[in-house]
Amino acid sequence: MNRWICQFMPVLFALMAWADAEALRLSELGRPDLAELGTELSELRRARRTAVRARAEVAETTEMLVKFRARERVLSLTVDAGAAAQAVEVLSARNDVEFAEANRRLQRQLVPSDPLxxxxxxxxxxxxxxxxxxxxxxxxxxxxxxxxxxxxxxxxxxxxxxxxxxxxxxxxxxxxxxxxxxxxxxxxxxxxxxxxxxxxxxxxxxxxxxxxxxxxxxxxxxxxxxxxxxxxxxxxxxxxxxxxxxxxxxxxxxxxxxxxxxxxxxxxxxxxxxxxxxxxxxxxxxxxxxxxxxxxxxxxxxxxxxxxxxxxxxxxxxxxxxxxxxxxxxxxxxxxxxxxxxxxxxxxxxxxxxxxxxxxxxxxxxxxxxxxxxxxxxxxxxxxxxxxxGGGANLGRQAFEPTDSGLWVSAEFHPGLAYVLMGATNLNPSVWSAVASPVQTNGATVGFSVEPAADAAFYKVVGELDFQ
Known part of the structure; x- marks a missing residue:
């Protein structure tokens, strides 16, 4: 019998949202004045209440929620939807950024209508x-x-x-x-x-x-x-x-x-x-x-x-x-x-x-x-x-935190997955490779401690199905 799932199979994930503002290119996320381009979340919500918008099945842009260390409140930046995952990495790697994540639509836990x-x-x-x-x-x-x-x-x-x-x-x-x-x-x-x-x-x-x-x-x-x-x-x-x-x-x-x-x-x-x-x-x-x-x-x-x-x-x-x-x-x-x-x-x-x-x-x-x-x-x-x-789930939020010795890269833990840290010098998908760093977990998250090197300016955690 042919097994559809191999012992290891990459889990693909996408982050989707929508926004009106013109999208920033990945190359623009390194600008020193990036915080000046952000929108307060309260302003963003007010704009939504007064605007009539058509929501596409797959959005063209994504709102990135960014906490700059010098700013008290989180700001919103708009990027191309297809670049959301890379944008998280680029933004999180900035010294002036505390954290960054995509604005995702959250789902309520389903409670069926059955009265008993x-x-x-x-x-x-x-x-x-x-x-x-x-x-x-x-x-x-x-x-x-x-x-x-x-x-x-x-x-x-x-x-x-x-x-x-x-x-x-x-x-x-x-x-x-x-x-x-x-x-x-x-x-x-x-x-x-x-x-x-x-x-x-x-x-x-x-x-x-x-x-x-x-x-x-x-x-x-x-x-x-x-x-x-x-x-x-x-x-x-x-x-x-x-x-x-x-x-x-x-x-x-x-x-x-x-x-x-x-x-x-x-x-x-x-x-x-x-x-x-x-x-x-x-x-x-x-x-x-x-x-x-x-x-x-x-x-x-x-x-x-x-x-x-x-x-x-x-x-x-x-x-x-x-x-x-x-x-x-x-x-x-x-x-x-x-x-x-x-x-x-x-x-x-x-x-x-x-x-x-x-x-x-x-x-x-x-x-x-x-x-x-x-x-x-x-x-x-x-x-x-x-x-x-089946390609329908995601790894949840990935986090990047500076440490005394380098960088701590983490993601949500899910049983049944083996986790690998990947690194690359640029965001071209073909140049990513595994980084030799032992995985650490506390049952809720997995993480890797890495000392950034010239041959790996960007990092991401990849989950691979492991049923053994």
Whole structure:
């Protein structure tokens, strides 16, 4: 299988804004009287209130916000939009400038209109709101709920649900009323932002796949369900059942990975204590956490991730209710994976899993452990990294600060990125090269200490995707 994302891939970023003033060229940013060309921010805002302006989809100019050391207030300077990143570097390198940044339009964290959203503590825990800033899902990505059929007509599921398949009787599925499956479906993909009930992880398509006529299911029927999903292009298959140890199901999950570039997610099993299960490489098994990130289920070698599932609020067959179980932690992970595929459609299954590993909150022993796997999923960070993989995210503000020995260059820290300091003698993109300086981080920012030399007058921090 060809992997779309290499081990290292540059993250591209752009800073966009708009202004009326004539743009300054990069060569003019070295003028000694530059501060005299600036506009007070209060004047800028007054001009905006009284002017009618057409906002282009991609602006031609950018407002640079600059704090000159000799001035009390920040001033605005206008540059060409395409030169914004270079302008930050040029301005920040001036001795008379304390800091410079582009005037960007900030976004409010998305809070869906679903009236019962406040009952879903798990969204705040995993960072759903910041994740949805990058995308709330796509109908093109399908999640199979392998179980008795959920209620396809539920007002909070119907818009995301399509008919499915009964692998036991080899017949279409048009309806259902099972509570267990309906809660699972709601955790994964109850409609986000429809003004009704709750919100799932994302607005992806829910497909009921019936693998049983009661409360038990044979492995052969689960195998058939996974293989039917693979043959029908379903990328995420949720099995809220025991069986993550099964070699047969792992082989079926491998078939899904190779056929549909998909992922099988399974429950880690309710209860207390160790289960000495085999960790199957193609099955993602999920343990359950509560609102305080404590383990509330069995654990063992089979666990890959943990997720909220204890006393969570979701859809039921006839309405809404609270339930506990790895059966609900697993579909939350399924919904997160499906939303990552929606944010970055070319994202490979292996890379989506690697993103979850890189961004998970490590709750147990450092690295993988049998209680929490690679950690409790962190949807917000994972969505950012998925967007970065598709070229849609940025590194945030970069800062340049003079020190006694030279210059401190820093940027925001994001898990899943390896950071490199680049330097150049001019702003021609072809002449940038890596600068030998060890990266330092405090968990919020990364930085490099560098002594400016004649062969590197300009600096920038570059983030490269690193899933290893």
């Amino acid at each position: 959203y406040a009952n879903q503590w798990h969204h705040a825990t995993i960072g759903s709101s910041p994740a949805w800033e990058w995308g709330t899902g796509s109908a093109d990505v399908k999640i199979a709920i392998v179980d008795l059929p959920f209620n396809l007509d539920h007002p909070d599921l119907a818009a995301n649900a399509v008919r499915g398949w009964d692998v036991v009787n080899e017949a279409p599925v048009y309806e259902g009323n099972d509570d267990h499956a309906s809660m699972s479906a709601g955790m994964a993909a109850a409609v986000v932002g429809n003004g009704t009930g709750i919100a799932g992880a994302g607005n992806c398509t829910l497909v009921p796949v019936k693998n049983t006529s009661g409360l038990t299911s044979d492995i052969v029927d689960m195998d058939a369900a996974i293989r039917w999903c693979a043959d029908n292009g379903i990328r995420v298959v949720n099995l809220s059942w025991d069986g993550a140890y099964s070699d047969v199901l792992n082989l079926a999950a491998q078939y899904l990975r190779e056929t549909a570039d998909g992922v099988v997610v399974m429950a880690g099993v309710n209860g207390v204590g160790l289960l000495d299960y085999t960790n199957q490489p193609y099955i993602i098994a999920v343990s359950m956490t509560d609102g305080d990130d404590r383990l509330q289920s069995h654990y063992g070698p089979h666990i890959d991730f943990s997720a909220p599932g204890y006393q969570v609020y979701s859809t039921t067959a006839a309405g809404y209710g609270t339930g506990s179980g790895t059966s609900y932690a697993a579909p939350l992970v399924s919904g997160v994976l499906a939303t990552l595929f929606s944010i970055s459609p070319a994202l490979a299954a292996d890379d989506a899993i690697a993103i979850l590993k890189a961004t998970a909150t490590d709750l147990g022993a450092p690295g993988w452990d049998p209680q929490f796997g690679w950690g409790r999923i962190e949807f917000g960070h994972a969505a950012w990294l998925a967007a970065a993989a």
